[in-house]
Amino acid sequence: MGKINGCLKCLFIFFNVLFGIIGCVLVYGTIKATAFSLQMSAFGAPGLGWAWVFAIGVLGISSLGIYAGCSENTLALKIFAGFMVAGMVIMMIFGIIIVVGRNKLRDSFHASTEVKPFMEDQEMRSVINGLQESLHCCGVVSPKDWGSDIPASCECNPSGMGGLYGGRDSCISRPAGTTGPNQIYEQTCGDILLFFINLVCNITMGFCFGFAVTALLGLLVSLLMIHQVKRHDSAGGASYAMKSY
Template structure:
């Protein structure tokens, strides 16, 4: 006989199947990211560490979802208790990591601005720093960190606009700068936007998405805690067999034990 409410049981199973699906999606995206970045040798140690973390997160999420769905379907108390413990730990970890990140988010822009200011002027930066900025300028279509003057007059070719964008004033602009030859000044079409505001837009976007994911997972973990706790309580205290009370038979009075004596004799004269 089922000891868990059927509506609660179906809701919990659906919740955990969705949880398992999220874990499977994380694993698939991780495999895709590994295939795409397989040929890149830059910063391979950090890439491997990130992929391992994603694999672990996806596998744990999928296994917990399957464990919770199995425990609800079979009404297995041990599986539900393990699931509850994992949800408690997961919610604490998510809240512990999410709250400090949310507090530090407004300070990210100031921190990065200070760090990038240390690279100025860019024409005096190290080779690795110049390589980083040049790659950013090429991919983001920008020039300089805060302005094209960050390069002084030694503006690199990564700032040059393609010829088909020369007429677009909002994207490109004409400047007079030196390039490799100090004695030769020439007019050039370069990207008009600096890189730092564009970079900050993507950094804050990633931070907001990450915070949304963390707090969403924390809310799901709390919901899983509540549902699993109710199911464990129902398994520990199942509904008792209802007691059937017999309705007593309606009492039908029998003949009186005595009858009033009536004098049928005629009254005396």
Template sequence: MCTGRLKGAEVSCCVKYLLFGFNIVFWLLGAAFLGIGLWAWAEKGVLSNISSITDLGGFDPVWLFIVVGGVMFILGFAGCIGALRENTVLLKFFSVFLGLIFFLELTAGILAFVFKDWIKDQLNFFINNNVKAYRDDIDLQNLIDFAQEYWLCCGAHGPNDWNQNIYFNCTELNPSRERCGVPFSCCIKDPAEDVLNTQCGYDVRLQGRYIYTKGCVGQFEKWLQDNLIVVAGVFVGIALLQIFGICLAQNLVSDIKAVKANW
């Protein structure tokens, strides 16, 4: 249909296959994210015991992969089939929902700028909740360790935030070996050590050993300020890709309607 002319109207092959290629990449990335999320859930036994979803007090990183992967998979699939089969319903579905996502991202960005203090409070609440649930899920544990090592921080506002965790709190009744300690990711690494010491956080808040004393909320804010251009560039790049996809879909829909109008 893209090569034939009917009274001057035609469907652009360039637009059609460019949109198809765009969505193939989108669809494959979504499938990869979704596959990783479902695999992680299967490894943790969630798929065989759905009630375990409610057992986690903090954020489960696997949710991010499943939600993002699921949305990308559905939109990519709709865009691929819509472009290949010249289906205006699927193409409109793709462009409308991609536009909705763009609008939500734009709204979130504006609200984040206007309500900076509220966002900071929510970030603090989010980190503290995950500190409490640190040992409840291996993926959550890895996420917190990565954040603390990357931003050279410990807890939301400092090492004593780990008193909120039942394993690390300093109460006398706490029988845990990790009492008055912090996770190894809070420790300042010794360049001379070749092997990671995962017990370096034991008793550190009693003995005053070398650990990061700055909180992750403050360090994250500092990182954002230092990398503002890079972060803004990434968001602008994502927005431009979304606008590009919407334009391609709308252009193809217009071509298809023009051809059908001449039948």
């Protein structure tokens, strides 16, 4: 018999194989996302360096866990436990950073001074025009983002159907002193974009905190396995069996 309880060892290896598969999927997804990121780099899209580090890290650590579980090597188990501690701390930090970044981004979306530079860029104006047509919204913070000339993409039909939330479009009169459609969408594009940002941030936070909890469990299991190996060695080679309750 081995130094580690058979059920615990199989469970440990199984979860590491599972995370190894997840690591392969993350590497594949990062490869696909890199091509898209290169196309969007002209618009200031962030790079995917950290995504590569995370994907390769998950794959590498899971491979180390599989080796440590199969070989029952104390040093490999200790290294794996160290990675679990580091991973747990990093995931918690990333989760907190995402929460803070989401709140700052939400505040900047509601500040007209932050929106003005985007509205002065012709490419961004074209992008926002496209969003207004597809999402049935007008302006980022308010229709006044367009100045005195409201574009035709803001035109609202009170009997129209569609938009992000479905149902009938909610229309208002265009601001006084402006030109353009008489009826425009009441919903702003900033509110809709914030909806998507909140959704992505919530999923990412759940991912980070979920990995932190998983890393904690991996740490506890690896410490238990190290204890079993040491107990086996100190007992002069006698196999260790967990107590049945």
